[in-house]
Amino acid sequence: MNTDLLRTFIEVAKTRHFGHAADNLFLTQSAVSSRVKQLESLIGGPVFTRQRNNVLLTTAGERLLPHAENLLASWQLAVQEVGVPTKKNAQLSLGGTSNLWDTFLQSLLPKLSVAFPNLYMRTEINRSQHLVRSLLGGRVDIFATLDPPANSDFEIKCIGDLELIMVCNHEGKQIEEIPSLGHVFVDWGTAFNLQQARLFSEPVAPILHTGQSRIALEFILSHRGAAYLPRALVQPYLDEGNLYQVADSLEVHQDVFAVYLKGAESSLSLGPVINFLKARDIKPETTIVSVEDEF
16 A cells, blocks of 8 residues: 555545645645545545535545554554664653643653663654554553543553642632633543532533643633643742632642553563653653753
């Protein structure tokens, strides 16, 4: 299978437009059409239909799409791993949900690089369900999540926690005043989301629902609202008087879990990394500092 055909098929499926796909792939529209025809010839039927200038997947195309994504991802992973420089003799693919990267996981990467100088690292940001499939498919070695999956094939270890506090950009606000100010709902995992839903005496529709803490932070700073955000992220704004903690709101510690396949701890390459993560008791960091002196 020509991976260019799969890449073109995925791009057309994403943009629903041959011309836009051609622009994104730096091809002519006729080249995109030709690749799609070659793929359809291999598949044995059409993968797209045109309806009112809109390109839609056929039933066969819908069935092909997840396989094409997996095949392309596996091929890219194989190329990267085979092409690892000889000095980089260990490999780690680390995944995480979007709400963990900006305040928790990104500060971990330099520490891993210093502790394991021969480690070649890849990252993946995705939803928990997709990370589970990536772990089972071998595209991810370890992923971090707030909602560990129930799967007998996995090992789950707590590697740290997030301290979440409710903040707003108005001083002296209390929890009962938040509905009028505007509730910004940040996805911090199923268990805590249920607690958020019970914050108010009556159901309150959020003015913004997001899975990324920095989006919520920028919205509150530039507009209005209140949200549960990591203390490490908002502390500078609290110190400067740009944000205020909601007076009677609870402070919550949310555990962060590492998920990996059973038996990975005995692996020569993954075992030391897993033990490193388990021993760190990771805390969120938002400032970039040198880690060379820590080891």
